[in-house]
Amino acid sequence: xxxxxxxxxxxxxxxxxxxxxxxxxxxxxxxxxxxxxxxxxxxxxxxxxxxxxxxxxxxxxxxxxxxxxxxxxxxxxxxxxxxxxxxxxxxxxxxxxxxxxxxxxxxxxxxxxxxxxxxxxxxxxxxxxxxxxxxxxxxxxxxxxxxxxxxxxxxxxxxxxxxxxxxxxxxxxxxxxxxxxxxxxxxxxxxxxxxxxxxxxxxxxxxxxxxxxxxxxxxxxxxxxxxxxxxxxxxxxxxxxxxxxxxxxxxxxxxxxxxxxxxxxxxxxxxxxxxxxxxxxxxxxxxxxxxxxxxxxxxxxxxxxxxx
Amino acid sequence: xxxxxxxxxxxxxxxxxxxxxxxxxxxxxxxxxxxxxxxxxxxxxxxxxxxxxxxxxxxxxxxxxxxxxxxxxxxxxxxxxxxxxxxxxxxxxxxxxxxxxxxxxxxxxxxxxxxxxxxxxxxxxxxxxxxxxxxxxxxxxxxxxxxxxxxxxxxxxxxxxxxxxxxxxxxxxxxxxxxxxxxxxxxxxxxxxxxxxxxxxxxxxxxxxxxxxxxxxxxxxxxxxxxxxxxxxxxxxxxxxxxxxxxxxxxx
Ligand code: SF4
Ligand code: SF4
Numbered sequence: 001x002x003x004x005x006x007x008x009x010x011x012x013x014x015x016x017x018x019x020x021x022x023x024x025x026x027x028x029x030x031x032x033x034x035x036x037x038x039x040x041x042x043x044x045x046x047x048x049x050x051x052x053x054x055x056x057x058x059x060x061x062x063x064x065x066x067x068x069x070x071x072x073x074x075x076x077x078x079x080x081x082x083x084x085x086x087x088x089x090x091x092x093x094x095x096x097x098x099x100x101x102x103x104x105x106x107x108x109x110x111x112x113x114x115x116x117x118x119x120x121x122x123x124x125x126x127x128x129x130x131x132x133x134x135x136x137x138x139x140x141x142x143x144x145x146x147x148x149x150x151x152x153x154x155x156x157x158x159x160x161x162x163x164x165x166x167x168x169x170x171x172x173x174x175x176x177x178x179x180x181x182x183x184x185x186x187x188x189x190x191x192x193x194x195x196x197x198x199x200x201x202x203x204x205x206x207x208x209x210x211x212x213x214x215x216x217x218x219x220x221x222x223x224x225x226x227x228x229x230x231x232x233x234x235x236x237x238x239x240x241x242x243x244x245x246x247x248x249x250x251x252x253x254x255x256x257x258x259x260x261x262x263x264x265x266x267x268x269x270x271x272x273x274x275x276x277x278x279x280x281x282x283x284x285x286x287x288x289x290x291x292x293x294x295x296x297x298x299x300x301x302x303x304x305x306x307x308x
Numbered sequence: 309x310x311x312x313x314x315x316x317x318x319x320x321x322x323x324x325x326x327x328x329x330x331x332x333x334x335x336x337x338x339x340x341x342x343x344x345x346x347x348x349x350x351x352x353x354x355x356x357x358x359x360x361x362x363x364x365x366x367x368x369x370x371x372x373x374x375x376x377x378x379x380x381x382x383x384x385x386x387x388x389x390x391x392x393x394x395x396x397x398x399x400x401x402x403x404x405x406x407x408x409x410x411x412x413x414x415x416x417x418x419x420x421x422x423x424x425x426x427x428x429x430x431x432x433x434x435x436x437x438x439x440x441x442x443x444x445x446x447x448x449x450x451x452x453x454x455x456x457x458x459x460x461x462x463x464x465x466x467x468x469x470x471x472x473x474x475x476x477x478x479x480x481x482x483x484x485x486x487x488x489x490x491x492x493x494x495x496x497x498x499x500x501x502x503x504x505x506x507x508x509x510x511x512x513x514x515x516x517x518x519x520x521x522x523x524x525x526x527x528x529x530x531x532x533x534x535x536x537x538x539x540x541x542x543x544x545x546x547x548x549x550x551x552x553x554x555x556x557x558x559x560x
Binding site for chain 1 (some may be wrong): 314317329337370380434435436438439440441442443446471472474489490492493495497499500501503504505506507511516517528530531533534535536537538539540541544545546547548549551552
């Protein structure tokens with residue numbers, strides 16, 4: 001196990017000790033608990049998270065309205081929102097399984113939302129965006145130093161909203177509004193209905209709906225988050241957590257001291273880091289091959305490679 | 309101090325927003341001038357205004373080719389500087405001056421404006437309207453390390469500046485770059501960074517992908533350069549913590 005897991009100071013399997021929070025969170029409730037704690041402690045004064053249109057309709061001051069048609073009901077459509085309290089955090093919690101452009105709120109968070117200490121959760125590519133913005137703040141005036149906690153989530157690939165619509169309503173034959181939870185695990189895409197029905201789709205079906213931009217991504221475990229987390233590697237109901245930066249280390253230590261999480265050594269749990277490492281390598285190898293193929297694309301002309 | 313780098317600032321057709329952004333480093337600017345940079349000439353902030361021989365020159369504004377003096381100053385800047393930095397959207401890409409068709413008072417015949425790279429070789433781009441104080445600061449510190457640093461610091465500065473040097477290969481950027489170089493190329497992953505970067509709120513995310521209001525776009529190039537899929541250097545960005553700390557320490 002090496003570079004595929006990024007740099008980290010420590011790694012554990014963890015879950016929130018907050019039972020109420022665990023009920024509305026995916027897996028170990030790590031992101032919600034961390035942000036709730038960081039809000040309480042004043043480590044951050046707001047967090048950018050992926051909420052839904054329902055949340056946005058109820059909390060219009062927490063989002064920026066784009067040209068979204070709010071009359072159209074679109075369950076599971078992610079809308080980036082800024083939450084300032086635990087109640088708001090919980091109302092917005094849960095993985096949406098389609099991409100939420102959280103970085104879009106990063107500058108405005110420090111402007112009309114008035115945050116001095118911003119929390120942000122995002123995919124590995126979004127963590128790359130955040131760090132690039134700190135080092136090369138070309139259009140991000142006075143933003144870099146306000147980023148107080150960036151939490152990355154493991155990500156194999158992501159879907160645009162319409163792909164989720166297609167998968168759930170067409171392939172799984174369920175209405176999106178009747179879906180309770182979606183999940184990718186054990187080689188399948190799972191759709192859980194509110195009335196208890198479960199539909200599983202083989203990943204073979206979902207692949208063609210993936211966002212093409214994901215296929216050149218070389219990061220699985222959010223190497224650039226202060227802390228990064230995901231369910232892979234830990235038992236059901238637990239999450240794997242990498243503590244990576246100095247900021248991450250200090251926030252994690254404080255949260256542990258306050259009893260926010262219970263943990264197990266990652267070496268002691270099944271399937272453990274080995275699986276994380278395997279999946280990370282699979283993603284990186286596959287996507288490196290994509291980048292390689294783009295050099296000629298079979299026509300002797302190169303497609304762009306963003307990595308220099 | 310002998311081991312400072314010398315800096316000049318040539319002001320062409322720009323609104324002074326870039327100058328203000330530089331000054332908005334406040335105490336950081338004073339530290340820069342104290343320890344690392346000897347400001348040789350600059351309208352507004354220095355007594356000397358005329359182009360002199362320097363290590364690094366910043367050029368603000370596009371160049372009006374109907375204005376002999378401006379063209380002359382730009383050429384002289386190139387001749388007398390080791391490194392020329394195009395500071396801000398106008399110098400890099402023309403920015404808002406791309407929309408000029410002349411007729412304005414008090415120089416109605418000044419109608420043709422070009423990004424400076426159309427007339428001279430430029431070494432580094434700092435896009436954006438206005439460029440940010442922090443970006444100017446970072447480039448200034450890196451330019452210092454490049455010219456005066458240890459071997460290790462030179463390598464870091466080279467890695468940091470390389471993407472900004474590569475940007476000089478093209479003198480056009482607007483929202484269209486995101487379309488042609490990122491989205492059309494199958495590279496966009498919907499992070500939303502471009503939305504935040506745009507100074508005029510010309511971009512919104514529609515179903516996970518950016519949508520540009522092209523009539524609002526002023527052609528500053530911020531969205532494209534800020535996008536993690538326009539260019540991304542693992543060598544540099546993975547060391548963000550150490551680099552940020554080094555820059556902050558340098559300005560103590
Ligand atoms: S910044 Fe780049 S990758 Fe991110 S949404 Fe905009 S165009 Fe797509
Ligand atoms: S869309 Fe906005 S950020 Fe992009 S070039 Fe135009 S004005 Fe600049």
